Amino acid sequence: MGNKNSCCSKNSPQTDRHRVILPIDCQSREGETSTNNLQHISEREPDDGELDPSKDPMAKTLFMERSKTAIENGLIRRKSQHQIADLRPLKKSSSCSTIYLDDSTVSQPNLKNTVKCIALAIYYHIKSRDSERTIDIFDEKLHPLTRDGVSDDYDKYNPEHRQIYKFIRTLFNAAQLTAECAITTLVYLERLLTYAELDIAPSNWKRIVLGAILLASKVWDDQAVWNVDYCQILKEIPVKDMNELEHEFLQLLQFNINVPASVYAKYYFDLRTLAEANDLSFPSEPLSKDRAQKLEAMSRVMEDKYAAEALKNGLKKWSSLDNINSSGGPGARRSIAILS
Template sequence: MGGTTSCCVPASPKRRRNAHARLESFTEPELSREDSGCNLQHISDRENVDELNMESNPADHPRAGTMFLSKSQTDVREKRKSIFINNLTHLMEPRQSNTRCKHSSCSTIFLDDSTVSQPNLKYTIKCVALAIFYHIKNRDSHGGTVQDIFDEKLHPLTNSAVPADYNDQDPEQKQIYRFVRTLFCSAQLTAECAIVTLVYLERLLTYAEMTIGPGNWKRIVLGAILLASKVWDDQAVWNVDYCQILKDITVEDMNELERDFLELLQFNINVPSSVYAKYYFDLRSMAEANNLSFPLEPLSRDKAQKLEAISRLCDDRYKDVRRASRKRWSSVDNLCGVPWVPAILS
């Protein structure tokens, strides 16, 4: 009996799979999903559906590219060419260059005060206004569906007469920034609300298959801000408060705008943290490509101590989570029993 395997030990998983395959060869053929009446979707089909949804609805998936960043690529290439040429001229003539760049050194570290959890309000609004500007400038020439609720001629925001070419002249970036800044400053909204506003705007364009243009951008932005402020902020601004900011608009018009915006979004107002982070970092990428850098400040002693305390707190939380996961997996290993090993009887 030396060097033989005991018959009381169960077979290995590989042998069990081979035996199971031999048993299936003698059984009746398996019914298809259509014959059995069970229309289960295969995992490969689900992956293809997710890829299609990711391309058609980029505001819902964290791995899909944002629309505003793709629309800004054409102008960014031209700006990068001009920046490269300017840098060459500065290198050729260093004495005549007056540009001053801030670089971190051993004695001084420059940081901006904008983070993904607490963005800078002013520069976040600038980035969102720039994203809306690229949406309008590089919009689809064929156009999309027309929603009357966003048409400024049918629903004007002021009592002044709407010009005849209101739908032909593209707004400037400064005009969009002043409009968004006025709403945010008057309603005392946060910078996070601006990022959610951009998410709702792009979600509206994909869900309703429409384009944003000179004649509807104000009401689209207003509806996105109205909805984002109610979803994000704990103390939301009422519709009547926006009527005090925009003197000539009525509460009924604001209610109808909010209701139609929700219906076009299919009541999908959830913004996951991964999607929020994607929009934040894409806005920063667009800002850097357009020389719209966030203000840098030298790292002070107090701020360094705060960052060190936050880092230590996050490290402690990570250790607790890792310790709990180890306990959970150790308990699962105990339930699994003894692993498969051949018993050798000598």
């Protein structure tokens, strides 16, 4: 999948580098029973009462559950600010003359702030873990990322948020990955914790994050980074180890790499909630004339699209104060409402 030596392509001599090639025993067609006791994606059904947050948009994300205490404390702190004078600079608010917006949207998230939010979510995963359950492929002592290896007490101390952010930022900057890839990384990470029933801890967090980034970058980006390219970033890791990490990660995910749009949006907005609760705000800037025109153009395109669908389905087009439609039909004359 990532390169000609990638673990996902070793079963086929001619593979598409942008396509996940499943092993023979799981390439069954829909409705057929898979062999070797490995269910096909189409055959898997969630257990009664089980909601997988990485697949179900109605299920709460794991990192929100594990950061619940911090979010509640943040809400209490903001409520108390109405009674206690706050010496910090006031937050910029929109007015009639100036509108402040941040440059992060669900379709085009801000890369730097999204990576910070992802690091914060992983920080709470490690801090609020229930156990030390792990798998050898993710153990940094058995598979070190550096030539010096790790210290004897490497698994005793939780990493700080800044340390996690620095590790992820280095990979994203070197591989030129996108913010959307970062959100997909978190989805795969939580799917791994759910499917494999393990916890992310000081002993394994780097390799789990690396495996999630490795897979997300290939699934999301058309021009995927090859495994050997990651070995140029982390120079002490051989290609064989990188391939094995990718292969094990895929198997633990049961080769389920689909991320629905609704799940992606849920993770984006939950990350924004987490950021706000931890005073990790997205910087706002005044709305410029050029950006306002772009937003207006996008709004009109979507308005025309929905209007066309409404007419096609026989629905009545309603008038508004900003855009009065005299007849309700296509090509009707429009007039601007004047309020006295």
